[in-house]
Amino acid sequence: MNRRFLGLIGAAALLSACNVTVTTPAYSSSNSLTLDAVSSYTSQYALLTSAQDQNGNTLAAGTPIICDNLNTRLDVGVSWTGDLQQIGIRFKGALTGDTSNTNVFGDRYSAPDYSGSGTASITIRPGLAPLKASSGVSAQAIIVTPITTVNVKGYTYVQAFGKDSSGNYSNVVESVTQIPVANCS
Template identity: 50%
Template sequence: MKKVLLGIVGLGAVLTGCGTDLALVDPVKNLNVTGYSTNYQLTTDVRDQNGGTIAAGSDVICDNLSTRVAVDVSWTGGLQQLAIQFKGARTGAAKTVVTDDYGPVDYRGAGSYEYTLMPNMAPQSAKSGLGAQAIVVNPITNVNVKGYTYVRVQGYDVAGNASAISESVTQIPVVDCL
């Protein structure tokens, strides 16, 4: 028993000698998607394939155009990196985007992270370095609704430990902008 204890103490001394302080790792917890916005919004109500209504003013992803998506998140702990995933509501197809390391660990507890989806990159449900910048909204009138996607996020602390995955409560409509 004494040898095991000495081994553990010795391992701690080695890690400390290498500059690793395990006490400084503050895991990312309580990660949540608190909102999202895109650079395209509907100017009128639109019907989807299932007969549902997407209200005027709703943010949408234009699948046939480049679309900037800002994802608002909150968390506790030290966030070093964030992975954002867009997941089709019915298909389950996913596109994962990993942000660059922030440099210093982010303890702010909230932020907005932006990504540009290129044409035909948004996973959807078909029936048959990021930093926050102001998104300029483009009003759109005529669209063809293709499906919906969820936003999912996962945070990583300085040691690379992953948080639980958090998913947006609402889906983002994916449309072709005509």
């Protein structure tokens, strides 16, 4: 083992003793890629009228939601610095802090993307198990379907990370706002 790896293990052990959570998406960290932010998200589904969640909080009409009982397409805006080769998306429960078991990656770009921003499109199947990611990043608009009846079950954050041209992983960034998760009809 190299000294850097052993140093990371020691640092993680020290931080865990202090109740600090260390988030790393993979085995090797990128020196050439940093994700800056999840800058936006749009869902295939939005509330037609205002609705109440399980705690009695009101969600405004037009609020994007994930339909837990339907396939749902999300467009996630991401900004970065460096050589992005692939974008990965996963979810983190707002209440539990649990992270989804599956990381969804788009296709590997033919050349690294240095543009600094783009939109990853993913479709998740019922139960928040990611189904697929589109090829690369795009500027395609999502068609929003209004939802009239919902039963809000909870909230989730979108997390994004990337791979650089050497296959090393970037840091993880998270959406600032939570996305409601609901059964829709």
